[in-house]
Amino acid sequence: MQFTEKAKKTIDACRFCWMCRHICPIGNANGMERCTSRARALGLSMVVRDITTIDAAIENVYECSLCGACTKECKTGWDPVLFTTEAKLEAAMAGAMPEYIMTLLENVEKFGNVFGKSECCTKLGEKIATLPKTEDVLLFVGKNALYQTCCQVKAAIDLFEKAGVNFTVLADEPSSGWDLFFLAGGAEETRQTMKACAAALNGFKKVVALDPNDARMFLRQYKEWGIGLTSPVVTFTSFVADLIAEGKIAPKKSASVYTFQDPASLARDLEETEPARKILAACGETLEMLEHGKDTNIAGNLIMAQYMPETIAKVAARRWQEAIRVGAKTVVTANPDDHAALKATQPEGMELASIQEVVLANL
Ligand code: SF4
Ligand code: SF4
Structure with missing residues (x-):
């Protein structure tokens, strides 16, 4: 079984107090009690006791956004997100992933992104191709923005150009590992993806992560897992706030x-x-x-x-x-x-x- 002792303790620590119930965005949106971390802990407590198998609980696991709102509220002081991510690895190892998750994983394997896209929009691709190569600042745009909100990437590039930032965007930008982390937790594939990304980023004087999920991977998960990312990483928002404070944009x-x-x-x-x-x-x-x-x-x-x-x-x-x-x-x-x-x-x-x-x- 893939659950660590810490995750098992977290599951058992749930007092079913419901203090996390009102805050869950998914449970609030669909009105389903099973979407709260309390219900998930109950289901997974039966899995870790071998009363049932992960197959019975896994759909419920993928109804969690890993947003951490319940972690903040949880009166036990434990982190319900921990057992949710470990349950995904358990399902991956047991061959119990839902079909719709397998499809997304296959997209990541084949296309490098969950959306099954092989190219970003033409305008953005052409713009990225015109950027000078530099080792100063790397704007790391991330797969989500590249394929789903390309106008926002274009706006970020325009802003950096107006501020006179000496920067580039990688034409063949790797995944930070966020997609695999979300889909399969701490699987070996997630770790290998993170290592490959760190190798591509090392050498830049600064990496600015446009997507906070990528920043979260670089600044938290990479450190926790000992992935050798040596370039300093900052969030896009903190970088832009500094540009304003320094008078580079007004x-x-x-x-x-x-x-x-x-x-x-x-x-x-x-x-x-x-x-x-x-x-x-x-x-x-x-x-x-x-x-x-x-x-x-x-x-x-x-x-x-x-x-x-x-x-x-x-x-x-x-x-x-x-x-x-x-x-x-x-x-x-x-x-x-x-x-x-x-x-x-x-x-x-x-x-x-x-x-x-x-x-x-x-x-
Ligand atoms: S981490 Fe999951 S269970 Fe907790 S509040 Fe967010 S969506 Fe709900
Ligand atoms: S706040 Fe924590 S202890 Fe209370 S029901 Fe939610 S997960 Fe369980």
Whole structure:
């Protein structure tokens, strides 16, 4: 069995107190009790006791976005995300992966991304090809943005060019391992993908990760697993906030009213909440949604949208409702997962912009 003693203890530590119930974005969206970490712990407790096999619990495991909201709330102080990721490895080793997950894994193997795409949009591909080769700054765009929100990658490139950053984007950018980590947990394939990515990144003076999920991999998982990434990595939001602080770009404050959709990886895993707010403060007024900062709720998940799109659409719709409730006119995103889901559900009269688009609009 693949569960570590720590994961088994975490499963058994659940007091079924329900303090994590109200916070789960998936459980809240589809109204299903089984989607909370409490229910998942109950199901997996039977797996670790050999009362049932992983086959019976695995669909439920893939209903978790790994957003960590329950980890923050869990009164035991343990991390329910831990047993969820270990359950995926257990299923992989037992040959019990659901068919829809196998399809995504096959896409990663064949195309290098879960979406089964072999090329990004032509305009972006042409733009990347014109960038000078340099070892100064690498803008690491990530598979999700490259294939699902290419306009946001283009906006990030435009912003760096306006700021005079000496940077490049890899035409054959490898995966950070986030997709495999999400799908198969700590499998050997995940580790090998991370090692290959580290080898491609080492040598750059700085790596700026556009997608917080990639940043989370580089700054947390690589360290935890001893993957030799030697180039310093920063998040896109912290890098842009520094560009403003250093006067390399000077957005003018407008009358726009924004609300920031904190990415879970950024706010919770990396504990970064202020740089995006500093950027927005330079561009206009900011109103906060009830669940913001470390208490954020996700608006989307691009991998889950491949196999449970209706639930992800409901997750995004709840965030729009919250933005409307606080009186914001524009929801600002800093990751492709939230951006894609919010775009697909955008209500009439509301605006959506990535943080790089906000800065560009106010220069
Ligand atoms: S990690 Fe997020 S999606 Fe998963 S059970 Fe916890 S709150 Fe729900
Ligand atoms: S908050 Fe923690 S202990 Fe309470 S039900 Fe949720 S996972 Fe179990």
